Amino acid sequence: MTPVDVYPIRLGPADAFAAARDCLERGQFEERVVARRLGRETLIDFPRLAEGRTTLAGPVEDANAALVRLLIDGEPLPAARAEALCGAAGIAALRDLGVLVPDGDDPSRLVATVLLAPTHGVWIAQDTPPRRAGVEVGSTVSMARDVVFPAFTELTGQFLGTLEFAAGARVLELCAGTGVAALIAARRGAAEAWATDITERSVHFERWNAALNGFTHVRAVRSDAWDGLAGETFDRVYAHPPYVPALTHVYDYRDAGEDGEHVSRRIVQGLPEHLRPGGRCAMTCALTDRTDAPVEQRIRGWLGDAAPEFDLVLLQRRDWDALHAFRSVTRRKEGYAGVEAWLEHFHALRIERFVHCSFELRRDAVGRRPVTVRRRAGARVDAAAVDFAYRWARHVAAGGTAEARLTGQRPRVVPGTQLRTSRRADERRHWLAVGATVVTDYPVAAAVDLPPAAPKLLELCDGARDVPALHAALRRAGAVGNDVTVANVAELVELLLSVGALEVPACPVPAPPNGT
Missing domain, CATH: 3.90.930 (Outer Surface Protein A; domain 3)
Structure with missing residues (x-):
């Protein structure tokens, strides 16, 4: 059995994906429609029926409700009912692609093997969160080490909100998980979009999602940071890397070395080789202020000799101290068992505080001194807010007096x-x-x-x-x-x-x- 055989969804022929797309389109399975029916503005961090949602919770009476019940809520639905509402051809395609399978408790019903939902004009499949209707699931639920990071969490929404998509650009999403940012870039007119991840499972999901959306200019590649991208250069680089400190590696999407910066540091270090002149790199992650240097100075240090070519804008979302980091890492809401070792560990690394931030590096500081700006983010952060901080820094850096x-x-x-x-x-x-x-x-x-x-x-x-x-x-x-x-x-x-x-x-x- 090959690794691909164990994944819940299968890469099938183009006509199967075309039939699946037709099914989703006919059912108006788009973010605007579904979010409105669920009483929300977007589908970021949406609740499922198992989590107490009361909207669209009654009998399934149309194709859109059937798709929501199956693909978003993960609840079983009689196969005959699904075919009557969504069309036999579309349901057959979703079954051929591994999205729908007979329910183990009742083979006459269908149940989804993944969570599949629309966002930002694309459809995204991801691993199903560990929860089913009527079953309370705690933080002890076991997940595979290579579980695909979800595309609909608040954290992913924050990351996506900061991205500037440029038509005609060659785009790369690192640590891509589902490939959501690369796929949105493709939808917004990128000439070519790459999605990479360290796990084969995520790369499989990226390829499957690209095929579902009908994209032929999206490439999914297995790569540990830049290791699989020798010689490749890009106009835009997006990354939402792992950033949780970990002495023992448990989850690929989450754990990032002893200080939580192992992946972020390598990404920044590779930009001089892979980001084109005039290009931009946008990242959302947690980094650290240290006794010997604040985070913005440390980012500049990672760029090495090429640092003068880059402007840096960092918006700080929130920060926390070592004790709060210990609680986050260990998932302990109370008590102090083991805290001393962690605090000593952070102290040895000279960590003063952890900073959750979105930052952008622009490689266009030619013939002038680069700007470095760090500001506190508001409740909403988007690409326009990042650009404002950059433009203002450039305005002041022009020199002269305020009056002039x-x-x-x-x-x-x-x-x-x-x-x-x-x-x-x-x-x-x-x-x-x-x-x-x-x-x-x-x-x-x-x-x-x-x-x-x-x-x-x-x-x-x-x-x-x-x-x-x-x-x-x-x-x-x-x-x-x-x-x-x-x-x-x-x-x-x-x-x-x-x-x-x-x-x-x-x-x-x-x-x-x-x-x-």
């Missing part, structure tokens, strides 16, 4: 910006303005303390005044004294621009995703 950089620019307030004013009662019990705080959550998260004149400045920033005009208006309103100069106002405006509270034509703020 803002010449001719007319700032305006960005919708959604919050202003919190602070007042203090004096000895006569009169309330005096003593300061203000501006809060933003997109494109970056920030809470900036400002002087008392800030509310009036924000009121005046309507896109009609440049900095000298704002300074004059503040003087006329009595908001600032003679000691405040145009340069001072320019510096304050730039501070507000840097966090997305204001915008100017030279560096506009993107609209938040989904209008949030």
